[in-house]
Amino acid sequence: MELLLDSLFNGVAIGSVLLVAALGLAIVFGLMGVINLAHGELMMLGAYTTYVTQLIFKLPILKPFYNSYIIVSIFLAFIVSGVVGILLEKTIIRKLYGSPLETLLATWGVSLILQQFVRSVPLAYGTGLVISLLIGLFLPTTFPSKIKESINFKYFKFSSWIFAALTGVLTGSVISSSVSKLSRASARNVDVTAPSWMRGQVEIIGTAFPKTRLMIIVITLISVIAITLFLNQSAWGMRIRAVTQNRRMSDCLGISTEKVDIITFGIGSGLAGVAGVAVSLLGSVGPNVGGNYIVGCFMVVVLGGVGNLLGTVLASFGIGIMTDLIGAGRLLSIWPDMPLPLSNAINFFATTSMARVMIFALIVIFLQFKPTGLFPQKGRMVEN
């Protein structure tokens, strides 16, 4: 019983990391048909945001609030990745709707640039750049409509970008002079240390669970609930669903599909940032951290069925539990005296990398029987 509970918990923990990482991807892929290979790098940005927040909270002014930095960083990571995602949508992806293979290649290029950016630009100035992007993209939208409609709006826009750039440079240099660790570019991995209240373990029914894992499960749970509520209850959620179902009709009915695209992509990217916070709690953070998750995330989306959140949830927990069962060789400890050839086979796959081999092979076999995933989209159209 204890063993089973332990295994289930481990599986759910692995699955919830996968889920929070795949959630944003599922939204962007399912609702917009965009293959975002830079999703892993948006996660990486979220993880680095956690690191930067942690260091800033160590400054004397913010020291009393240090313990809450992880909560703050969840919101910050959402904003940082979301802003980068919106920029990505506005500059590149917008031109490529309807051709997923092209988005795949372009976002791969973006992911390379983001990786190298983190390596060769000091994090302080990276933070400054994100802040100026944030101001430059959002300040013009807050202007009263009178200004927006005037002929001189482009000058207002231009000056707000100048203001944004100045603020960015200023914050960058302030951060770099006050936190020495952020003032130099480094390709080395960094570590996020959990605040004291998140260290240690909790005991539930006689089994000890690490608190960081529980925290990740909580983050995942909140993200899933929030996104479900947003999509099903809010006005913008309804518009997003409408555009997903029939883009041209929604356009005719007065829904701004352009805005819907930006919001969808921004939320998807922001969720990647939240996933980055979760990932930063698990191990050290480096420029390549996103690459470890991206293929797993796509597997979750494909297995769950495109455009279906319930499928995504089930698929990620399924993959998580299977990974734990196979990778830790748990079947052997549940059933100790199984026949020799079977136990040899299980031992053969009982490492992390071999478990991955097995899982992916199982998924490919599964797709032989259900090519469109667990919950396929209904319809009778000829493909394309």
Add this chain to the structure above:
Amino acid sequence: MSFSKIKFDKKIVLSFWIILIALIIAAPTILPVFRLNLLGRYLSLSIVALGVDLIWGYTGLLSLGQGIFFALGGYCAAMYLQITSSSEFPNNIPEFFALYGVEKLPFFWEPFRSPVFTFFAIWIIPALVAGLIGFLVFRNRIKGVYFSILTQASLLVFFNFFNGQQKLINGTNGLKTDVTQLFGQMVGSESMQRLFFWVTATLVIASWFFAKWVVKGRFGNILIGIRDDEPRVRFTGYNPVIFKTIIFSIAGGLAGISGALYTVQSGIVSPQFMTVPFSIEMVIWVAVGGRGTLLGAILGAVFINYAKSLVSEALPASWMFIQGGLFILVVTALPEGVLGWLQGDGPRNLLQRFGLKRKIETYPSLEINKKEGNNE
């Protein structure tokens, strides 16, 4: 896109070939050994790029898993070289086995004692694996991005497998070939490298003719049909699964040959050949060169890799930026690639923009021909 391909005089084509062959023969004396070796490697990469062009440029299948077949070919060649040069080691098996306490050769190494088997294995094994993966995927009408994702997942399966199995194939360390013997000479020696360069150059030309032959005629037309409108091809009575499987295994076989040539020239084959970035890079060579133009794939592979080595020598950090920019640029601004742009309307549009050429309002064939007709 216009289909006006520039037609050359036969004499020009002939002299071009003569110059090319002369250059290939003379290259080892002109270039220093280091550069020659690099050029040989990049030429071998252009064979895998030809395969990518066949499946992506002509058939519309974007495979992100060509690294599997590339590495399989490399492993086949390396296993043969290792096993034929293992007579001085204990138990007559390659040296690395001793590190893991393996005394008996794993069964699948045995056939690689034979050079004939290896010669065929280098391209048949990758082709078979590609055919199997392709058939399973295509049979279910999995296509488009799902195909890309699945090939990427298969790539990770193979990577993790080869990476984790020290006792079978030396795991993450890979198999070294440069200190092994072939025809009584060290594979890494200068004379052997020169030989490999010639073999590679010949095979590049041979595969180019082969690929041209494949895309010519009805078979090629069906491939293009699948790319442009697969349901219609199916409704016309053809079975796209068969054609897709065949072309995918052809590309796999080409990748295998390419991998074997690359391995003997770089001196090692390792699971690094099966990493995700490397397989996506293959796509960008074709994209920059021009998908659907076979020559573009070859030129793209050679020039991008050459640029990569030059830039990485001068400014190591900037290559990633350049490469990332290339991906974005080629997708947004130059979807036909450089050669496709040159063959299409690109140059004329550019000249028109600067007012150097008269604007054509309707179809070029109508206006230009009419004008010529009037002159006569």
